[in-house]
Amino acid sequence: MTQADLIVLDQVNKRFGDHHVLRDVNLSVRQGEVVVVIGPSGAGKSTLCRAINRLETIDSGTISLDGTPLPAEGKELARLRAEVGMVFQSFNLFAHKTVLDNVVLGQVHVLKRSKDAAVRKARELLDRVGIGGQAGKFPAQLSGGQQQRVAIARALAMDPKAILFDEPTSALDPEMVNEVLEVMTALAREGMTMVVVTHEMGFARRAADRVVFMADGEIVEQNVPDAFFGAPSSDRAQSFLAKILTH
């Protein structure tokens, strides 16, 4: 483990009953690195992503954030969670709060910022993701793409050290995928540390520093995008890429 490793997974295992979803997973994500996790469905990509925020428990191994192992419960866990943003497939914006309040809430109740400062920051971030005009609306009044951009603003409002994206565009209509990917690409360029589970190969090529290919709960291979997409070394990756890139 080098000094700049922000997220470190060491020998992580998880089972759902008989199903071994994560097998001896080792992964280190450096500060500022963008890691895109791809692979067939059921490979354990989402579980991996959720485990980093401990929304999934693990059976063995350790996950460390910035040198601190994730505790099982309690205040320390909440504190570490606040340092890592999470963007979900189904957005999960707070349905009873306005767009602005969604972005303000964590700042006020977790970071203890003043309401004024939180609102200022929220408006700034909403402008940045292009939703400034919709601040007073409720999530259900927004399109999927807009909701996901609000979710990204909500994560950014916490000044996280890293953001996890769990299939952020999979629930979107095709015409809304790009507006979300553009925001993510901009973030990647600005040096945000990101772990992105996605099926968007274009994004992986364009924005990733490293592509991690998972299958059957294992990390099968990882490489820089050009090398991975140009010449995948494993059979599993070759057949996976052949299936999705032929059309």
Next chain:
Amino acid sequence: MEALLTEGGTILAAFWMTVRLTAVSALGSLVLGTLLTAMRVAPLASLRATATAYVTVARNTPLTLVLLFTGLGIGANLGLELSDDIATNNFWLAVIGLTAYTSAFVCEALRSGLNTVPVGQAEAARSLGLGFVKTLALITLPQAFRAVVAPLGSLLIALTKNTTIALVVGVAEASVRMREMIETYGDQVIEIFLGFAAGFVLLCLPMGLLFGWLSKRMAVAR
């Protein structure tokens, strides 16, 4: 009919007691019911078990028994005195009994409301760093409340009518006044019954309408 007219003042006073008993017990039930709901979803198994046991007992015991227990058991036998004034003491004993009973139903309603809140809402809250209590208080419970406004309205109506059982603790609410009047005005029993029934309808009908309207207004769009 004349009995109802001549006794108008005492009837109103009796219904005022019904309203007070309902209002205070409703507030108590809401607070205790919310607390019980929080306990039932708490990470601590002992809290969950305590709340589940309480709800099971309170929900399956007849209210008459609960109120007799608070009146005779807690009040007379154990000698809990909440006030020097016996009427006030009885009032609070009745509130305790009604709250103990109704809060179990509030808890069940709220818990079913919690089940309507998608699990992603709590996950998003936790991923922001909110703890159990804040996630519940800021994110999931507010949405649960909005989902069960109509059933809570039904509980309020049931509570209003249940206050008549407070007579076993000696609280002079509407049904007590009715019994007294039937003894005094034996020739007008039907009118007296109808008059008091109308009184309860007048109390409960607006509640039903209000809560129906509220439940539409407060519904969370998803």
